[in-house]
Amino acid sequence: MESLTTAQQELYDWLVDYIRANQHSPSIRQMMRAMNLRSPAPIQSRLEHLKNKGYIEWSEGKARTIRVRDDLRGVPILGTIAAGFVNEAFTDSVERLDLNGLPIQNGDYALKVTGDSMVEAMIQDGDVVIMRPVKDPQGIREGTIVAARVESGTTLKSFYRQGDQVQLKPANPDYPVMEFPAESVDVQGRLVAVWRGIDPDFVV
Amino acid sequence: MESLTTAQQELYDWLVDYIRANQHSPSIRQMMRAMNLRSPAPIQSRLEHLKNKGYIEWSEGKARTIRVRDDLRGVPILGTIAAGFVNEAFTDSVERLDLNGLPIQNGDYALKVTGDSMVEAMIQDGDVVIMRPVKDPQGIREGTIVAARVESGTTLKSFYRQGDQVQLKPANPDYPVMEFPAESVDVQGRLVAVWRGIDPDFVV
DNA sequence: AGTGTTACAGAACAAGTGTACCAACAGGTG
DNA sequence: CACCTGTTGGTACACTTGTTCTGTAACACT
Numbered sequence: 001m002e003s004l005t006t007a008q009q010e011l012y013d014w015l016v017d018y019i020r021a022n023q024h025s026p027s028i029r030q031m032m033r034a035m036n037l038r039s040p041a042p043i044q045s046r047l048e049h050l051k052n053k054g055y056i057e058w059s060e061g062k063a064r065t066i067r068v069r070d071d072l073r074g075v076p077i078l079g080t081i082a083a084g085f086v087n088e089a090f091t092d093s094v095e096r097l098d099l100n101g102l103p104i105q106n107g108d109y110a111l112k113v114t115g116d117s118m119v120e121a122m123i124q125d126g127d128v129v130i131m132r133p134v135k136d137p138q139g140i141r142e143g144t145i146v147a148a149r150v151e152s153g154t155t156l157k158s159f160y161r162q163g164d165q166v167q168l169k170p171a172n173p174d175y176p177v178m179e180f181p182a183e184s185v186d187v188q189g190r191l192v193a194v195w196r197g198i199d200p201d202f203v204v
Numbered sequence: 205m206e207s208l209t210t211a212q213q214e215l216y217d218w219l220v221d222y223i224r225a226n227q228h229s230p231s232i233r234q235m236m237r238a239m240n241l242r243s244p245a246p247i248q249s250r251l252e253h254l255k256n257k258g259y260i261e262w263s264e265g266k267a268r269t270i271r272v273r274d275d276l277r278g279v280p281i282l283g284t285i286a287a288g289f290v291n292e293a294f295t296d297s298v299e300r301l302d303l304n305g306l307p308i309q310n311g312d313y314a315l316k317v318t319g320d321s322m323v324e325a326m327i328q329d330g331d332v333v334i335m336r337p338v339k340d341p342q343g344i345r346e347g348t349i350v351a352a353r354v355e356s357g358t359t360l361k362s363f364y365r366q367g368d369q370v371q372l373k374p375a376n377p378d379y380p381v382m383e384f385p386a387e388s389v390d391v392q393g394r395l396v397a398v399w400r401g402i403d404p405d406f407v408v
Numbered sequence: 409a410g411t412g413t414t415a416c417a418g419a420a421c422a423a424g425t426g427t428a429c430c431a432a433c434a435g436g437t438g
Numbered sequence: 439c440a441c442c443t444g445t446t447g448g449t450a451c452a453c454t455t456g457t458t459c460t461g462t463a464a465c466a467c468t
Contacts, residue, residue, distance in 0.1 A: 007445090023271040024228040027425060039447045044427075063267035063425050063454060067227040122400070124326045145402075194400040196326070198349070211415090231455060243417045248457075267424060267455050 002053040011035060011046050012055055016068055025058070025066035108132050108192065111147060111156070117170035118156060121145060127196045129156065131189030145191040150180050154188060206257040215239060215250050216259055220272055229262070229270035312336050312396065315351060315360070321374035322360060325349060331400045333360065335393030349395040354384050358392060 004012060014034055018026050026034070031043045047066070050056045055072065059065040113127045123129065123145075131147050134140060146159045148168055157168035157178070166185045168178045208216060218238055222230050230238070235247045251270070254260045259276065263269040317331045327333065327349075335351055338344060350363045352372055361372035361382070370389045372382045 019227055022269075023223055024269055027266075028427090029425075037446075039449090040426085041428095041448085042446055045445070061426060061453070063231075065226075065228055065268065119326070122323070122326045122328045122331075127326075192402050194398070194402075196398040198395050198397060232457090233455075241416075243419095244456080245418090245458095246416055249415075262456095265423065265456060 004050070004053065004055070007035075007042075008046050008049055008053075011043070012050055015056070015066065019066075019068065025064045027064055109189070110195075113156065117172045117175045118145070119172050121158070121171035123156070123171075123194060124196075127194055129191055130193040130195065132192045133189050134187045137187050140187060140190065147188040147190075149186040149188055150178070151184060156191075159187070159190075208254070208257065208259075211239075211246075212250050212253055215247070216254055219260070219270065223270075223272060229268045231268055313393070314399075317360065321376045321379045322349070323376050325362070325375035327360070327375075327398060328400075331398055333395055334397040334399065336396045337393050338391045341391050344391060344394065351392040351394075353390040353392055354382070355388060360395075363391070363394075 011031060015026070015031070028040045028043050028047075032038070032040050035043065037043065047056070047058075051058070054069060056066055056068055058067065108130055110128050110130050113123055113129055114125055116125055118124075129147075134146070140146065140159055142160050144159050145156065147154055147156055148159065148166075150168075155168065155178075157170055160167040160169060161182070162179065164182050165179050166182045168180070168185075170177070215235060219230070219235070232244045232247050232251075236242070236244050239247065241247065251260070251262075255262070258273060260270055260272055262271065312334055314332050314334050317327055317333055318329055320329055322328075333351075338350070344350065344363055346364050348363050349360065351358055351360055352363065352370075354372075359372065361374055364371040364373060365386070366383065368386050369383050370386045372384070372389075374381070
């Protein structure tokens with residue numbers, strides 16, 4: 001990635017923060033004031049450079065249409081890290097995790113997990129699971145983790161079929177496998193992602 | 205939350221998708237074409253309603269400044285769900301998980317986890333951990349999960365002090381605790397979040 | 409039928425806004 | 439010093455765009 005001058009870097013940082021906060025690009029005259037300039041020309045020049053170097057893009061002639069390149073959004077994935085044992089990490093890879101882009105679809109929803117029956121599936125109390133509504137219950141694959149509504153309530157379990165019965169298996173040997181007639185199980189959604197925010201005050 | 209007419213809902217959904225994809229609001233005439241209208245008046249009317257009902261807001265007179273209310277961004281957290289046992293879920297709570305907003309700060313970065321030494325901390329192979337650079341190594345609390353650089357490489361472990369030594373504990377009894385002189389351990393960052401995307405083709 | 413309400417089409421206006429142009433200035437290079 | 443290059447200040451212009459206004463059509467209700 002081509003490097004930036006200090007003036008270009010300063011504008012770029014301010015621009016990214018502004019777009020993240022306001023969900024739209026500022027106008028050139030707004031940037032002018034933010035950079036303590038009294039003419040739009042310098043901003044235009046810097047934007048041109050940022051565009052040529054591949055940092056931003058915009059629709060020509062249209063107002064407030066600047067956007068940061070998609071491959072620069074989110075947080076950078078600096079490399080892989082071994083939880084198993086020390087080895088190489090911090091590569092100079094440019095891959096990025098766009099938390100707002102790819103994984104989430106419109107209609108997805110989240111549930112806060114309570115209880116510990118899914119610990120062996122690496123889901124613990126307090127995690128937030130992102131679920132996707134299931135259109136066709138027949139299409140659910142064996143072992144998929146789903147939010148299922150049965151007569152007594154809704155629960156998060158692995159989904160299995162057994163003849164015309166449906167098994168809901170917890171991922172914790174301390175809890176029992178539950179079995180219901182297929183028609184009495186209403187699958188509300190399937191697991192698409194897990195999010196765990198770490199409370200900085202929390203200590204193991 | 206006040207409900208919407210079908211026309212308002214249709215515009216709102218299109219608007220949210222457009223902003224998410226383009227990082228800026230469309231113009232009224234763009235919405236006009238998208239809704240198959242030939243006059244800007246109906247769009248303006250619907251926007252006015254969306255504003256009064258608290259769904260969107262914009263800077264009056266400024267071009268392309270519509271933004272979705274912050275408390276509506278991200279995915280809705282519909283309630284809590286028991287992994288432990290069936291109980292109530294799907295409350296009508298309005299809380300939301302804003303994946304792009306609150307948790308991530310500028311400067312944060314991500315690492316893909318390989319290996320299984322942190323399985324008891326509910327971090328498994330393939331997870332993405334979001335790390336925050338550590339300014340003051342003295343301020344790290346006991347038990348915090350950190351990415352630490354030692355002479356042999358970088359690893360993800362729980363951080364403990366033992367006199368003037370630093371212990372790096374894996375969360376898996378199969379792996380040994382490692383101990384280093386405090387000055388030879390360079391803490392690259394501390395864990396602030398875990399993200400796990402579920403591959404739909406993956407079956408347990 | 410009459411009436412009020414709402415939505416739409418079309419046009420027009422004013423402000424916001426991107427862009428082009430030119431002069432002044434600073435910094436480096438011969 | 440002269441010269442070139444890049445940045446800034448300043449201005450001007452044309453297009454974009456939010457906003458307002460008027461008239462018409464569709465619809466619900468009395």
